[in-house]
Amino acid sequence: MGDFIRHVPCDNCGSSDANGVYEDESTYCFSCGTYGHPNGQSVPLERGSMNNDLLFGEYKTLQKRGISEATCRKYGYQIAEDKQGSIVQVANYYNKDKKLTGQKVRGADKQFKTLGKTSLLFGQHLFSSGGKKVIVTEGEIDALSVAEAFGAKWPVVSLINGAQSAVKNFKNNLEWLISFNEVVLWFDDDAPGHEAVEKVAELFKPGQVKIITPTGYKDANELLVAKGKSAVVSASYSAEPLRIDGVINGKDLWDE
Numbered sequence: 337m338g339d340f341i342r343h344v345p346c347d348n349c350g351s352s353d354a355n356g357v358y359e360d361e362s363t364y365c366f367s368c369g370t371y372g373h374p375n376g377q378s379v380p381l382e383r384g385s386m387n388n389d390l391l392f393g394e395y396k397t398l399q400k401r402g403i404s405e406a407t408c409r410k411y412g413y414q415i416a417e418d419k420q421g422s423i424v425q426v427a428n429y430y431n432k433d434k435k436l437t438g439q440k441v442r443g444a445d446k447q448f449k450t451l452g453k454t455s456l457l458f459g460q461h462l463f464s465s466g467g468k469k470v471i472v473t474e475g476e477i478d479a480l481s482v483a484e485a486f487g488a489k490w491p492v493v494s495l496i497n498g499a500q501s502a503v504k505n506f507k508n509n510l511e512w513l514i515s516f517n518e519v520v521l522w523f524d525d526d527a528p529g530h531e532a533v534e535k536v537a538e539l540f541k542p543g544q545v546k547i548i549t550p551t552g553y554k555d556a557n558e559l560l561v562a563k564g565k566s567a568v569v570s571a572s573y574s575a576e577p578l579r580i581d582g583v584i585n586g587k588d589l590w591d592e
Contacts, residue, residue, distance in 0.1 A: 402561050438452030480557075506539055521547050
């Protein structure tokens with residue numbers, strides 16, 4: 337199949353955008369499970385080859401969040417209707433083969449539930465390992481916010497279940513994370529976020545982890561909404577190496 341390229345309508349089930357097109361021109365519909373060969377032949381896969389509990393909706397601009405439809409589409413963030421008829425936000429999670437395996441569903445009043453299996457960080461399937469920098473946020477909306485500011489061109493991912501999942505998520509994807517020269521942590525500016533930063537930083541070599549200095553806003557999305565894309569970009573580039581208690585930054589020795 338190769339790399340995922342885009343979502344298109346499915347002729348088999350009528351879904352507007354659940355059909356994925358891949359690098360070799362094959363397709364796979366996440367709604368009905370139909371696989372399309374590069375030669376154009378469509379074959380419904382065996383029942384049970386996909387999770388029928390997964391939701392499929394539409395890509396829309398998140399106007400109140402300052403996030404465009406294009407960014408939502410690239411990351412697989414949809415607006416859908418759940419089994420009870422409620423409107424929810426759906427963050428799609430993929431595996432290393434870029435196949436949809438699970439979802440994080442956000443309902444009213446920040447009620448979350450997980451469908452299927454989630455293993456990679458949100459957005460991780462979009463980026464190859466290695467490179468200068470990866471930015472890791474605490475939640476999907478914040479990852480979308482930073483991606484929006486950078487035109488979705490830089491590696492930006494998020495934890496699966498917030499600060500409490502940080503260590504587990506990092507350990508499960510450590511090989512991919514340590515392949516970057518810099519790992520920039522943009523967790524919420526609160527006690528759980530600060531604690532998570534200290535714990536995950538222990539997994540990396542000294543100097544590899546950088547953190548976003550306080551911006552006056554709790555997270556990346558609040559900054560995006562209040563100050564715009566340029567403020568998010570500026571904060572990202574202003575990230576500083578994490579200072580561990582008892583260790584003095586070399587440049588500070590000049591003051592001594």
